[in-house]
Amino acid sequence: MNLHPKIRPLWQRVLVVPMLVLLMAYKALKLPKKLLPRALRSIATHWDYSMFSVLIKSGITRAYIDQPCKFKMPESFEPKVFVEPKYQLSETQIKQFCEDGFLGPFDAFSREEMADFRNDLLAAETTVSETYGFVTPRDRHFEMSRLWSYLSSPAITERLAQLLGPDLLCWRSQIFYKGPHSPAIQFHQASTFMVEDYLDPALFPPNRDEIFQLTAWIAVDDATPENGCMQFVRGSHERMRTIKFGGEEGFYNAHFSLEFDRDECEIVTMPVKAGQFVIFTERCIHGSPPNVTDGHRLAFNLRAVPTNVPVYTDKEKYRSVYNGGKYYLDNWGVAQLRGEDRHRLSRTVDIEKRHAGQTTKQQRRAA
Ligand SMILES: O=C(O)CCC(=O)C(=O)O
Numbered sequence: 111m112n113l114h115p116k117i118r119p120l121w122q123r124v125l126v127v128p129m130l131v132l133l134m135a136y137k138a139l140k141l142p143k144k145l146l147p148r149a150l151r152s153i154a155t156h157w158d159y160s161m162f163s164v165l166i167k168s169g170i171t172r173a174y175i176d177q178p179c180k181f182k183m184p185e186s187f188e189p190k191v192f193v194e195p196k197y198q199l200s201e202t203q204i205k206q207f208c209e210d211g212f213l214g215p216f217d218a219f220s221r222e223e224m225a226d227f228r229n230d231l232l233a234a235e236t237t238v239s240e241t242y243g244f245v246t247p248r249d250r251h252f253e254m255s256r257l258w259s260y261l262s263s264p265a266i267t268e269r270l271a272q273l274l275g276p277d278l279l280c281w282r283s284q285i286f287y288k289g290p291h292s293p294a295i296q297f298h299q300a301s302t303f304m305v306e307d308y309l310d311p312a313l314f315p316p317n318r319d320e321i322f323q324l325t326a327w328i329a330v331d332d333a334t335p336e337n338g339c340m341q342f343v344r345g346s347h348e349r350m351r352t353i354k355f356g357g358e359e360g361f362y363n364a365h366f367s368l369e370f371d372r373d374e375c376e377i378v379t380m381p382v383k384a385g386q387f388v389i390f391t392e393r394c395i396h397g398s399p400p401n402v403t404d405g406h407r408l409a410f411n412l413r414a415v416p417t418n419v420p421v422y423t424d425k426e427k428y429r430s431v432y433n434g435g436k437y438y439l440d441n442w443g444v445a446q447l448r449g450e451d452r453h454r455l456s457r458t459v460d461i462e463k464r465h466a467g468q469t470t471k472q473q474r475r476a477a
């Protein structure tokens with residue numbers, strides 16, 4: 111079953127509503143889930159009642175964008191690890207992050223380094239991913255050692271560690287190429303990234319209300335209000351919102367608009383210079399306006415979790431709204447960013463070995 115957000119014909123809605131009511135009753139009666147087909151089993155397991163209820167009551171025109179959760183303010187704003195003074199966050203900065211849902215920009219790389227790296231990223235935009243077998247901006251760190259060296263650099267990891275804890279894994283990276291005169295990435299949110307296929311979450315945090323994943327977004331070109339730098343809705347990470355199906359296409363091929371009051375909220379526009387990065391929780395509503403310039407806006411991101419958060423357990427594939435592609439996870443795994451993985455809860459890729467294997471392949475090809 112594909113429940114990606116889009117407007118459905120009436121006949122589909124008429125069929126799906128009673129099915130969801132039955133499935134919700136099945137869940138409430140705690141009937142054995144293994145009797146259900148795979149997709150229904152996932153829904154009965156991972157959707158909570160509010161997810162069913164919004165869809166049913168709206169006649170399949172509204173939905174939670176992801177598994178609902180509320181943000182629990184931590185009791186202390188002390189950094190979770192001690193780091194070199196040059197990377198240290200003050201308690202004021204950490205408090206600010208907890209209140210706003212985003213923090214930065216911070217300096218990480220030089221403008222010259224990013225200019226030199228630009229062509230590698232642009233090439234990745236048009237070449238087939240060795241991980242997934244089709245062209246995708248996702249998870250190119252498995253094959254690009256230079257990308258990995260930036261993602262795992264202390265300027266990023268030491269700051270993330272102060273917010274998330276000492277032991278960190280990278281479970282996703284993505285290149286964001288916004289071409290000249292290209293549309294907005296509309297406002298969105300995610301918590302456990304169930305938004306990806308609406309069946310299973312990607313992340314299984316022990317407590318959904320805590321901060322259990324962070325994104326670092328690194329600018330390769332200067333990101334400006336004109337070329338579509340990121341925008342954040344201050345404080346909006348306190349809860350997950352619903353989406354209304356339909357509306358303009360902005361977020362790749364998904365059609366929806368996030369339900370929040372644009373007049374009541376403070377939208378912060380965040381210019382980021384080449385080589386700088388910003389940290390945010392994907393739960394904070396964010397997006398980026400259209401690029402109205404003749405140049406592109408290139409960036410890449412890193413999604414990190416502490417080692418006590420399992421990722422994609424038992425999942426073989428997911429279907430993302432991005433490219434409408436099916437991502438088989440055979441070659442995917444979490445990669446160690448910092449510290450130690452004492453939990454070993456997810457499939458792991460030894461990234462140095464993966465890169466070394468690729469170098470050998472490339473050398474063989476060249477010989
Ligand atoms: O690059 C953008 O404009 C959006 C990035 C984004 O949504 C993300 O990194 O989660």
Ligand SMILES: [Fe+2]
Pocket residue numbers: 298392396
């Ligand atoms: Fe995002």
